[in-house]
Amino acid sequence: MNTTKILEKLNSLNKNTLMETLEIEFIEVGNDFVTAKMPVNSRVHQPFGLLHGGATAALAETVGSSASAVFVDTNVKVVKGIELSIxxxxxxxxxxxxxxxxxxxxxxxxxxxxxxxxxxxxxLISLCKITNIVLDKK
Incomplete structure (x- = not known):
């Protein structure tokens, strides 16, 4: 597993997406995990100056969905999130x-x-569970 190439690919997919808006950056990949970071600033605050739960959920879904994509052949498979609890x-x-x-x-x-x-x-800020479905590409 070439983790440098995987991280480069994951980060390149963020361009012009919600992940770019939230400044999410993938920083580590291992045999059974993926890690990303996100700055906490006014871009991700709710009106009372705290990290917005929706931004946290977007980070969780991004990392969980990307983790599935890392571990399947995306040339023939597509990953879709079907449940997120946080x-x-x-x-x-x-x-x-x-x-x-x-x-x-x-x-x-x-x-x-x-x-x-x-x-x-x-x-610990948030604890999440995400379920993804792995489908054949059409």
């Missing part, structure tokens, strides 16, 4: 959050990922 456990005003998707189940047609979103001090 619990927000701590607020964040500024800094950076890091989302790591770890495989719980990687089947032929469904993948289940746990996504932990933490801050710079490893404080």
């Amino acid at each position: 619990n927000h456990v701590k607020s964040k005003k500024e800094g950076t959050v890091f989302a790591t998707a770890k495989a719980i189940h990687k089947g032929r047609t469904t993948h289940l990922w746990e996504v932990r979103i933490v801050d710079e001090e490893e404080n």
Whole structure:
């Protein structure tokens, strides 16, 4: 697994997307995980100056869906998220959050990922679960 090439490809796909708007950057890939980071600033705040739950959910879905795509042949398969659940456990005003998707189940047609979103001090910000379906490309 050439992690440098995988990270370059994942980050290149962000151009002109929500991921670019949220400044999401993939930073690490392993045999069973993918990690990305997102700055916490006014772009991702809700009206009270805290990290918006929707931005956190977008980060979680981005990392979880991308993780499935890393581990299938995207020349013949397509990955689509079919369920996302997220619990927000701590607020964040500024800094950076890091989302790591770890495989719980990687089947032929469904993948289940746990996504932990933490801050710079490893404080848990949100805990997520994402289910992806893996379909044949048409």
